[in-house]
Amino acid sequence: MTIQTQAAIYSNYINGEWISSPSARLEASVNPANKNEVVGYFQQSTIEDLNHAVQAAKDSKKSWSRLSGAARGDYLYKAANILEKRLDEIAEIMTREMGKTLPEAKGETARGIAILRYYAGEGMRKVGDVIPSTDSGALMFTTRAPLGVVGVIAPWNFPVAIPIWKMAPALIYGNTVVLKPASEAAVTAAKVIECFHDAGFPAGVVNMVTGSGSVIGQGIVDHPDINGITFTGSNSTGKRVGQGALARGAKYQLEMGGKNPVIIAKDADLDLAVEGTISGGLRSTGQKCTATSRVFVEAEVYESFKEKLLAKVKEIKVGHGLESETWMGPCVSESQLNTVLSYIEKGKEEGAALLFGGNKCTDKGLEDGFFVQPTVFDNVNLNMTIAREEIFGPVLAIIKVDRFEEAIEMANDTEYGLSASVYTKDIGKILAFINEIEAGLVRVNAETAGVELQAPFGGMKQSSSHSREQGQAAIEFFTSIKTVFVKA
Template identity: 70%
Template sequence: MTKIDVKLKTYLNYINGDWVASEIEETGKSKNPANTEEVVGLYQMSSENDLNKAVNSASDAKKAWRKLSGDERGNYLQKAASILEERLDEVALTMTKEMGKTLPEAKGETARGVAILRYYAGEGLRSEGDVIPSTDKDALMFTTRAPLGVVGVITPWNFPVAIPLWKMAPALIYGNTVVIKPASEAAITCAKVIECLHEAGIPEGVVNMVTGSGSVIGLEIANHPEVNGITFTGSNQVGKQLAQIAVTRGIKYQLEMGGKNPVIVANDADLDLAVEATISGGLKSTGQKCTATSRVIVQKDIYQKFKERLLAKVAEITVGDGVESSTWMGPSVSQSQLDTVVSYIEKGKEEGAKLLYGGDKVRSKALKGYFIEPTVFEGVTSDMTIAKEEIFGPVLALMKVNSVEEALELANDSEYGLSASIFTTNISNMLSFIDDMDAGLVRVNAESAGVELQAPFGGMKQSSSHSREQGRAAIEFYTNIKTVFVKG
């Protein structure tokens, strides 16, 4: 096996159970977004031929992997979970240094990765079909599940442990083999997750990782004739491109994309709870979550009180390096993401929104990264760009309404429908919100960004391909139903 030279901080592709360098011998540089003078490591800039080797390896391994029992496959996931748990601090620190989220958030996400592996390990012993009465009294009819085969996994940088695992773990337990292409901004963190699967002894070819350009590796995964399904989390533009390829090829695809998530604050809300959840949901992880709170829709009678409390709390936020215990909010992940956030802030001001707080890069000689201030606008209307487009940064848009009915209408005035929350103590408001909100995840008296691994997750409208990830719902994508009729 080719060993990784830790001193050089060079991380290799993982193909057919071995760590291998790209054929083109080119590497990309992963910089710490909190300190751009620090290089976290080097990753492979791979070629189509590298990807082809990985897919062929997965294709060769799929028959033997499928023939194992669910319990046997689950044992590998259990072992990987224990290894990841042992390395939690190391993986979390790598995550913080590579993509910027605070260390407590990174530790929480890594622990969630452990839980995901253990949850799906248990899936190996759960029911996968039903017995169905036949019109023939002498026959037995039932359903079972067949894996897709080779699954291409394309993941973003914002949850570099949780998202790869909530895609790979169900794919594996249901009998598929995997080729993963992580975002370059999180390639090293993903490599450390793959190390855990490798050390758990997962058979050669069952899991493969190829890093590099999305326009090369991502598209090649979608186009490869041996790939039987694609699961993707990322931008709408790329997701739709992948969907078109998948439809042309006649393979399954699963897309989780953008969000423009609202929180509604009713007159009867617990204001302190609503403020805390709005800040947590909108500004933690520097707003770089697809479920992050973006639009804050508040009834007019309590608007002023809510705004004052919100601004007071936002003013307490400390921005800095995520490894420092005093830091509440870290940097944007990259220069391009920082520039995107700044451009949206400028657009908000140009279109007439009133800037209440922040709105600029952090100016500090002590900070040498991609830092932006937490930002709050008011006077935002639904036709403004910052009310319509996903910013993926720490920007809150306050919107004032007369009633909960008006709030719901405004909340639904979006092409997205991923998550939403309401703060109210009124049962009627709660039920109206649950029934009328066009979002795949609706939460009452809780922030919009909460996702639990045992529950289905996915969006409506332009936020997803209308499939669901996580929990038992994952089996619907990663397998096909097979109906069996047996007559003696």
């Protein structure tokens, strides 16, 4: 690796200050489109660093929770305005650090701004209800109490939106926060935290500690002074987070994987279905928990759909995310690239037919990046690994079905239940799909990927801990109901 000494070093953010870890261990964050470019250096922090951050959050939680919701909202509005001014800078950093295209990065940063403003407004909304008492001389009502200190364990695939959609509701409802960003997006996270710092948040209310999941992530799970943990990531890690939190009585929220299906009915608008399948499955290099993975197509339109799909997939331009003509960027890391390639090999070994792609990109200008071709399989059955396990890459598995009802049954044959979509003009099929599909996010004539910030988001089965993020549903996790009885 060519070390670039001009790349900035990003410290932990603790108690309102940027603080270097005594460990002095730095790790380079490299550009997945060019592994020779160092985007910045972040710290491999220690448990002592985490303890310092948690103590700061603990010390500030009482004064922060005593502020009115409107006052807390003012801080979020300020952070949103600063983030808006820095949108282009942060989007470019995101593209260079984790690979998504610049338009996607700009869209995600704009979404982070909107989330902050949405939750700033939550500070002026009701937090309880008056309940009739059997005692005519008493007043009974509910209010909400914050959890206290919230640990946020965020992934790399949405390095602005996901940390913000966890931190913003935690903060507006009176909690203080310790963020552990993914190492693959630590520089982007630091840029976001700079916006909170410059908005003037009181010291200790927002903290960030970078480092490994085995040290900092596990430390958040085990820490006795962290009252709630919100996690997005893999199922295996999420289960460890949940088990650890449960063992010590901390509240936890898990958003994990998906094996998301799209059903193409024989009466579907095939051009629209192809567009949605490609966007849902291959945009962001398939690195979304809501990405389309399994494509169930009724036999009558199977060949026509496949032909249209392949024609469009072959037009996809793979390249550096900062280049205007690029439609799909690299995998986030060499490890993720190798994981995707291993699943493609498994698909071929198990008898699926590779229709397109399946290889690492070696074109001139791409040889130093973690690029993989968009990949399409057919002749896939539900026993194959590529039909059962989350790949988190640009791989589509097309499956022919004889009947619409069969498609729903097969779509539900998975341990996951995050998102699902259907393309049809038949209202009966639409209603059947809505009622019978086992997924937390259901989309009709639209791609599986796509979450609106004001709506609850979360999965069924093994895709989540059965709580919901975003929208007004977020209050359910970040607060506890307090029932009050007042007797004159």
